Amino acid sequence: MTAIQRPKGMQDVLPDDRRYWDWIIETGTAVAQQYGFQRLDVPIIEFTPLFARGMGEASDVFVQKEMYTIEEDDGESITLRPEFTAGLVRAYIENGLTNWPQPVKLFSIGPIFRRERPQAGRYRQHSQFDVEIMGETDPAADLEVMMIAMNLYRNLGYKGLTFQLNSTGCPVCKPVYIAKLKEYLADHLDKLAAIDQERMIRNPLRVLDSKEPGMDELLANAPHIVDHLCADCESHFANLRGLLDALEQSYTINFRLVRGIDYYTKTVFEVWAEGIGAQAAVCGGGRYDGLAEAIGGPSTPGVGFGSGIERIVLGLQEQGIEPPDTPQPQVLLAHFGGATKTAAVKLTYLLRDAGIGARLAFARERRSMKSQMREANKYAIRFVLILGESEVEKGVVTIRPLDGGEQVEILQTELITWLNEQLTMNN
């Protein structure tokens, strides 16, 4: 029998990688809070219709088969969340946040699930840092979520990021544009690959995102949505750009940036990083003024983004950026079994209660000093506290500094004071 393995597309986050996660989550939380956002967590499972609605017919079939959906005995269909936004909007409506002072600024962190074929930077379970503003149409709200993303990456020391920006219009101007795009593509049908011909029928905007060779020129000459926005969308977009310019935040207007789902309106954006494979977007988001209504709530504008933590980690590692050191105990208690062990255990917990991190050497029987010293060395311990028979008898502890300093003997009653002095030095 072979040992059971983890399911496809699921990752174990080992301590070495986990350092990055903690750092990212900590940094993201700090940035969001600095902007006045509050954390709200929603369940990992929601009723399936929450995700099915609002996505639109084009993505319906394709997207839904990539969800982890469970049909329950009582006939309810539930789904492992494939995104954050729908759940947060649901919670906003269900818990009456509609009656809080508007807008409501929220963030969340956690796993999401998509049943796709894994590749670099794309896993079936991945985690997102997610930020949303509900109940605000001001382009300054769009700016705010975008800047949270940028701030996060900057605080992490990320280099070489590009802000990709586009507007996807609204229910008024988007259909008009799609018709124009379709018309143009139909005129050049012979130049389209089979896959793009399909896309043209199913979800024409996606043709803009085509990876087929030779599409650059054809698409450059195609109608671009920013030239076909209605007055409202046009001014929203101009306004947002003006604010970005005022902050001297560089960005690229990318007319090929599209989102496949119907609920997006006006602003769409991504942040791209180099060196993490074909899935270069480290962050994707936009405005979704139609979503709340689509899931049965009051019409409420919203804007937000999700940023994949695994991809941020990949990018940081690619750039050789190290997370800050995580705190480790700086003392280890060595002993020789029997009464010395009991004394060591007691002293260990005394230190821990006093807020001093301590590692206790484990040993079922008498264990050699050498072995315990080697252990201390492996974990970058600064002081080995030795409790042997003679120390226990005298009520002292021998302190062996591992940095080459002189070995000293201290009264056990003075140990905490002594350590507090030593450990604050050089730190």
Next chain:
RNA sequence: GCGGCUGUGGUGUAGGGGUUAACACGUCUGGUUGUGGCCCAGAAGAUCGUGGGUUCAAAUCCCACCAGUCGCCCCA
């Protein structure tokens, strides 16, 4: 769902038909009685991804499957 590449101790690799599968790192033990790093000595740890086939003989060649990985599709 489709395609490319890859599967040898914990990790990284060598071995590309012939008896006990090699090396490095890591792990553990020891180098006198209670003292680390470096060094030295030793040990543990691999059904060579799984199953079939070819052959006197397979880690090695062939097929299938599985897993990983990269890309396509899709991307909320």
